[in-house]
Amino acid sequence: MDIALARTWVQAIAAAVDAQKDQLTQLDSAIGDADHGANMQRGFVAATAALAEQEPAGPGDVLVKTGSTLISSVGGASGPLYGSVFRAIGKTLAGAGAGSEPAADARRFADALSAGLESLQRLGAAAVGDKTMVDAYVPALEAFQQAAEGAGDGGKAGDFAAAARAAAEAAEEGMRATTPLQARKGRASYLGTRSVGHQDPGATSTALIFRALADVTAAVR
Amino acid sequence: MKKLINSPETLLEDALAGMAAAHPGLRVNAGARVITRSSGKSPGKVAVISGGGSGHEPLHGGFVGLGMLDAACPGEVFTSPVPDQVLAAARAADTGAGVLLVVKNYTGDVLNFQVAAELAEDEGITVETVLVNDDVAVEDSTHTAGRRGTGATLFVEKIAGALAEQGADLATVAKTAREVNSASRSFAVALTSCTTPAAGRPGFELPEDEIEVGVGIHGEPGRRRERIRPAKEIVADALDAILTDQPLSADDETIVLVNGLGGTPLLELYVVYNEVATALADRGIRIARRLVGNYVTSLDMAGVSLTLCRADAAMLALWDAPVDTPALHWGG
Numbered sequence: 190m191d192i193a194l195a196r197t198w199v200q201a202i203a204a205a206v207d208a209q210k211d212q213l214t215q216l217d218s219a220i221g222d223a224d225h226g227a228n229m230q231r232g233f234v235a236a237t238a239a240l241a242e243q244e245p246a247g248p249g250d251v252l253v254k255t256g257s258t259l260i261s262s263v264g265g266a267s268g269p270l271y272g273s274v275f276r277a278i279g280k281t282l283a284g285a286g287a288g289s290e291p292a293a294d295a296r297r298f299a300d301a302l303s304a305g306l307e308s309l310q311r312l313g314a315a316a317v318g319d320k321t322m323v324d325a326y327v328p329a330l331e332a333f334q335q336a337a338e339g340a341g342d343g344g345k346a347g348d349f350a351a352a353a354r355a356a357a358e359a360a361e362e363g364m365r366a367t368t369p370l371q372a373r374k375g376r377a378s379y380l381g382t383r384s385v386g387h388q389d390p391g392a393t394s395t396a397l398i399f400r401a402l403a404d405v406t407a408a409v410r
Numbered sequence: 411m412k413k414l415i416n417s418p419e420t421l422l423e424d425a426l427a428g429m430a431a432a433h434p435g436l437r438v439n440a441g442a443r444v445i446t447r448s449s450g451k452s453p454g455k456v457a458v459i460s461g462g463g464s465g466h467e468p469l470h471g472g473f474v475g476l477g478m479l480d481a482a483c484p485g486e487v488f489t490s491p492v493p494d495q496v497l498a499a500a501r502a503a504d505t506g507a508g509v510l511l512v513v514k515n516y517t518g519d520v521l522n523f524q525v526a527a528e529l530a531e532d533e534g535i536t537v538e539t540v541l542v543n544d545d546v547a548v549e550d551s552t553h554t555a556g557r558r559g560t561g562a563t564l565f566v567e568k569i570a571g572a573l574a575e576q577g578a579d580l581a582t583v584a585k586t587a588r589e590v591n592s593a594s595r596s597f598a599v600a601l602t603s604c605t606t607p608a609a610g611r612p613g614f615e616l617p618e619d620e621i622e623v624g625v626g627i628h629g630e631p632g633r634r635r636e637r638i639r640p641a642k643e644i645v646a647d648a649l650d651a652i653l654t655d656q657p658l659s660a661d662d663e664t665i666v667l668v669n670g671l672g673g674t675p676l677l678e679l680y681v682v683y684n685e686v687a688t689a690l691a692d693r694g695i696r697i698a699r700r701l702v703g704n705y706v707t708s709l710d711m712a713g714v715s716l717t718l719c720r721a722d723a724a725m726l727a728l729w730d731a732p733v734d735t736p737a738l739h740w741g742g
Contacts, residue, residue, distance in 0.1 A: 214608060220631075223608065224489050227608040228486070261492055264490045265522075269521035373554050373555075374517065375517050377630075378554045379547075379548050379558060379626055380632075380633070
């Protein structure tokens with residue numbers, strides 16, 4: 190992943206959030222407070238605007254800026270949670286290279302995604318099965334790591350795209366698997382057993398973020 | 411959706427401008443989205459700050475003023491404020507004596523206020539946080555997000571605000587705020603859902619003859635759905651839920667809040683208060699102070715929440731202390 194790809198990824202997320210805003214809001218309306226679509230849209234509109242104003246040093250810089258903007262503009266739980274995920278991914282990419290950041294290969298990006306999960310779970314304290322973003326993120330990370338390991342040293346662009354595609358598919362499977370779960374974290378947990386039968390909005394937006402990554406890396410290939 | 415708005419996008423900014431115009435006692439910083447007292451800071455006084463999503467008015471902005479809050483930060487509808495807002499409020503209100511953040515226990519509020527507290531401390535502002543979690547409809551467990559903060563927020567803000575006004579230090583104000591929260595329990599029922607401007611339609615559909623029992627203040631469904639019954643029976647169930655969680659004895663004195671959720675006629679709230687007063691009298695529990703009205707609302711939801719606080723003499727004295735805000739005004 191280089192600067193251009195990182196920017197394109199954030200723009201693709203913004204476009205996907207814009208297109209699926211109503212679906213996110215409807216899912217949140219059923220078991221939450223009906224603001225997830227509007228919150229995600231506000232955050233990614235602000236993030237793309239912030240990126241247009243700066244000359245980033247590398248892909249890590251792009252993602253750190255994205256995360257900071259999400260924290261300052263979203264509110265709700267999704268602001269700090271997604272914000273810290275993007276900041277952790279960006280910091281790992283930036284920290285890996287000395288001086289000017291090189292493009293990240295699939296293995297390094299897998300490490301960055303792993304740091305993102307750590308940050309997400311430190312703040313949100315959710316585990317797999319709690320019916321949250323984590324239910325899409327964990328399988329996506331595992332699929333990405335597996336594909337990145339298989340890619341061998343160097344990790345060509347095609348390998349990155351294959352890993353991203355595997356991650357997107359795993360995230361969507363994890364997202365769908367939240368439907369029968371009873372929520373233990375977030376607003377949906379207040380409903381107790383009545384949260385069963387609804388797909389989690391947070392897992393849905395996480396799947397959307399991984400799908401956007403697969404789409405932009407496939408386009409580069 | 412039928413609402414008295416110009417557009418969903420400008421709702422918050424238009425409403426804040428209206429609050430500023432209507433209440434000379436408030437200073438509204440529209441850019442930072444922070445409401446403070448127009449009288450400015452009182453030297454040496456601990457600042458009590460709260461905030462949360464909009465849609466719960468008069469909470470929190472309507473409680474800014476003498477004897478209650480020093481600052482409030484309203485987020486988007488049902489969405490917690492961002493850390494920058496809370497930090498701006500802390501900077502605007504801190505006199506050097508520190509700030510108490512009153513935070514309702516929702517994941518988003520907790521995270522955003524936590525980030526803000528860290529930023530404020532980096533700037534040398536001393537911060538204490540009290541989490542309000544009084545809603546007994548939510549199962550409390552270390553494996554969940556825990557109980558919601560609802561009506562007790564008003565009690566915490568009034569009593570902690572009065573203590574801060576008297577010159578108590580930050581640790582003392584925070585300790586009392588936590589005691590008020592621990593002594594308070596709430597339970598709510600809804601007759602209708604509410605409509606957020608962003609969604610444009612109600613969060614859930616209720617048949618004409620059914621109610622949602624155990625709802626929060628964000629239009630989400632409650633614990634279960636039941637047939638509508640006489641107010642007496644609905645109140646009895648709500649009080650049972652509260653008193654099972656926190657038994658009260660005959661000698662206990664209470665502060666009672668019968669709170670409309672935004673779309674309930676005051677006439678009906680008095681019917682509910684009458685049932686609460688009768689039921690508590692039957693149990694020998696004394697209502698020392700009470701409030702009946704719309705204070706912690708959920709947009710246009712019809713319904714009611716009951717909050718009981720077991721109050722000692724010190725809490726009652728602080729409750730009686732002068733307060734001068736848009737929504738609460740007595741004494742002085």
